Amino acid sequence: MIGFYHVYKQYIKDSYAIYDINLSIESGEFYFLTGASGAGKTTLLKLIYKEELPTKGQILIDSVNINLIPRKKLYRLRRKIGIVFQDFKLLNNRTVYENIAIPLVVRGYRKSYIDKMVKNSLSLVGLNHRKNYITSHISGGEQQRVAIARAIAGNPKIIIADEPTGNLDTELSIEILKIFEKINNNGVTVLIATHDNNLIKMFTKKTIELKQGNLVSYPSMEEQQWIY
Amino acid sequence: MDLLKKSLINAINNILRNKLINFLCLGIISFTLLTLGIFNYISYNLEIFTQNFSKNVEAIFYLKNDVKEKEIKAQISKIKESLLIDEIIYKSRDEAETNFLAQFPELRYILSEFDKSPFPSSIEIKFKQKESNLTTKIISFIEDIEKSDIIESKQVNIDWAKKVLYIKKFISITGIFLSGILFFVSIFIIYNVIKLNILYRKEEIDILQFVGATDWYIKFPFIIEGALMGLLGGLIAGFLLIISIKLIPSYSDFISNMLKEIISFKKIPLKILIRLLFFGTIIGLISSLFSLKKFFKN
Ligand SMILES: Nc1ncnc2c1ncn2[C@@H]1O[C@H](COP(=O)(O)OP(=O)(O)OP(=O)(O)O)[C@@H](O)[C@H]1O
Ligand SMILES: [Mg+2]
Numbered sequence: 051m052i053g054f055y056h057v058y059k060q061y062i063k064d065s066y067a068i069y070d071i072n073l074s075i076e077s078g079e080f081y082f083l084t085g086a087s088g089a090g091k092t093t094l095l096k097l098i099y100k101e102e103l104p105t106k107g108q109i110l111i112d113s114v115n116i117n118l119i120p121r122k123k124l125y126r127l128r129r130k131i132g133i134v135f136q137d138f139k140l141l142n143n144r145t146v147y148e149n150i151a152i153p154l155v156v157r158g159y160r161k162s163y164i165d166k167m168v169k170n171s172l173s174l175v176g177l178n179h180r181k182n183y184i185t186s187h188i189s190g191g192e193q194q195r196v197a198i199a200r201a202i203a204g205n206p207k208i209i210i211a212d213e214p215t216g217n218l219d220t221e222l223s224i225e226i227l228k229i230f231e232k233i234n235n236n237g238v239t240v241l242i243a244t245h246d247n248n249l250i251k252m253f254t255k256k257t258i259e260l261k262q263g264n265l266v267s268y269p270s271m272e273e274q275q276w277i278y
Numbered sequence: 279m280d281l282l283k284k285s286l287i288n289a290i291n292n293i294l295r296n297k298l299i300n301f302l303c304l305g306i307i308s309f310t311l312l313t314l315g316i317f318n319y320i321s322y323n324l325e326i327f328t329q330n331f332s333k334n335v336e337a338i339f340y341l342k343n344d345v346k347e348k349e350i351k352a353q354i355s356k357i358k359e360s361l362l363i364d365e366i367i368y369k370s371r372d373e374a375e376t377n378f379l380a381q382f383p384e385l386r387y388i389l390s391e392f393d394k395s396p397f398p399s400s401i402e403i404k405f406k407q408k409e410s411n412l413t414t415k416i417i418s419f420i421e422d423i424e425k426s427d428i429i430e431s432k433q434v435n436i437d438w439a440k441k442v443l444y445i446k447k448f449i450s451i452t453g454i455f456l457s458g459i460l461f462f463v464s465i466f467i468i469y470n471v472i473k474l475n476i477l478y479r480k481e482e483i484d485i486l487q488f489v490g491a492t493d494w495y496i497k498f499p500f501i502i503e504g505a506l507m508g509l510l511g512g513l514i515a516g517f518l519l520i521i522s523i524k525l526i527p528s529y530s531d532f533i534s535n536m537l538k539e540i541i542s543f544k545k546i547p548l549k550i551l552i553r554l555l556f557f558g559t560i561i562g563l564i565s566s567l568f569s570l571k572k573f574f575k576n
Contacts, residue, residue, distance in 0.1 A: 099488070101488075121493070121574075122492075122493060124487075125487075125490045125491060125492045125493075126490075128487065128488060128489065128490035129489075129490035133488055133489075135488075139481070139484070139485050139488070141481075141482060141485065152485065152486070152489050153489035153490060156486060156489055156490055156491040156492075156495060157490065158281075200489070204489060204490065
């Protein structure tokens with residue numbers, strides 16, 4: 051589902067944010083992406099949805115080499131991936147419903163279908179009672195869940211989340227991660243960047259660890275050595 | 279269709295939201311188009327004016343003395359081909375003499391001194407009285423004939439029409455020049471306003487791109503917004519033009535009679551109004567497409 055082949059990323063000369071990364075995430079897997087601040091987690095995620103281009107190397111998403119996707123067809127890649135941003139990127143003056151509906155409206159779906167899908171997403175994150183609230187009027191934890199609901203609304207194959215528990219207390223963080231587990235149980239590939247080691251221990255998922263742009267630990271590295 | 283409706287609503291909302299800047303925009307478009315409209319209207323009136331006076335135009339071409347009959351016939355049949363012609367009369371030198379004598383019998387003694395008629399042969403042309411027979415066409419037709427080798431001189435009194443047409447040409451060129459400059463100024467201003475609007479909504483555009491909106495989906499509302507603004511500017515300009523033409527005659531003391539004779543101050547032809555709407559929309563479209571192109575490049 052996600053494949054990196056000798057991927058390098060340089061923002062500035064002589065300094066690598068990502069250095070020679072090889073990895074392969076199969077469809078339906080649940081991965082944590084961890085590492086200290088500045089290790090390159092956000093960069094790696096941005097490379098997946100092509101907000102950043104690799105300096106060198108190939109990236110395959112759903113068997114498509116994304117380097118070769120022209121600007122005009124980028125939306126096809128974006129529709130395969132649901133993104134939960136660290137800063138949520140919600141439209142604060144719109145309602146919860148409107149925010150979650152955006153990916154569906156953009157795809158040109160009918161109103162009745164959009165209603166149904168938004169309702170499903172809201173139930174998944176447990177926010178049905180906040181449907182018509184203005185987004186800036188709900189709590190941070192609730193906004194986080196709206197962001198997740200929006201990411202899942204368009205029925206993506208992959209969910210990517212950058213520090214989705216960043217500013218939440220432990221209890222809420224566990225709740226959020228349980229939502230991701232539910233999403234994963236429906237067959238969606240999940241990749242979550244976090245530096246919260248307690249959570250990683252608690253949920254015992256496969257973990258990719260970065261250190262200064264290098265891959266330092268990757269669970270199935272031995273088994274998958276033959277790929278490279 | 280749904281997208282169009284939504285884009286229209288969005289565009290109107292945006293125009294209302296940034297009232298000041300958008301009304302400024304509308305002002306400059308309207309001003310540009312009003313200028314275009316005024317010049318168009320004056321040219322149009324001058325043309326109508328010359329047209330009305332081009333009725334009953336007659337031209338007489340006097341031929342050289344040594345012209346052969348064959349050449350004359352060729353010239354006449356060439357003239358006859360034109361759709362402008364109503365009647366063509368050829369008078370030989372003898373016929374001219376006979377005519378002269380019929381009119382002034384007492385001058386016969388003068389002619390007796392010549393052994394051949396002293397009058398030149400001539401071709402007389404009457405033009406059809408039709409709307410489509412524009413003065414410009416008649417003038418260029420006459421000038422064409424004049425170039426012929428067999429023509430000695432011509433007698434035709436449309437010099438005044440020529441002068442009016444020169445003025446019209448001058449006014450048209452000035453109008454095109456002025457409107458052209460204003461055209462670019464408005465494009466430049468609207469381009470920047472739409473760029474501002476795009477930046478203003480950058481956050482939303484980013485989100486739309488992340489959730490898989492196509493470029494066109496994102497661009498469409500801005501294009502509609504630009505076109506709508508241009509169209510609105512055209513409407514305002516048309517409205518102002520009609521108002522001023524209705525109002526000016528009531529201040530007629532200031533206007534010389536000559537001017538009143540030339541400009542009807544009554545109705546504006548639909549084609550000028552349509553032109554204003556068309557150019558307004560074009561200005562809006564071009565500016566929004568330019569600003570979008572700039573934005574979507576990076
Ligand atoms: N746009 C950019 N321009 C220049 N350097 C950048 C840019 N984005 C990231 N970097 C650098 O790349 C490296 C990796 O950054 P990245 O944001 O991927 O780290 P991170 O693991 O997400 O960190 P954090 O946990 O703090 O979010 C850092 O050294 C950072 O300074
Ligand atoms: Mg980060």
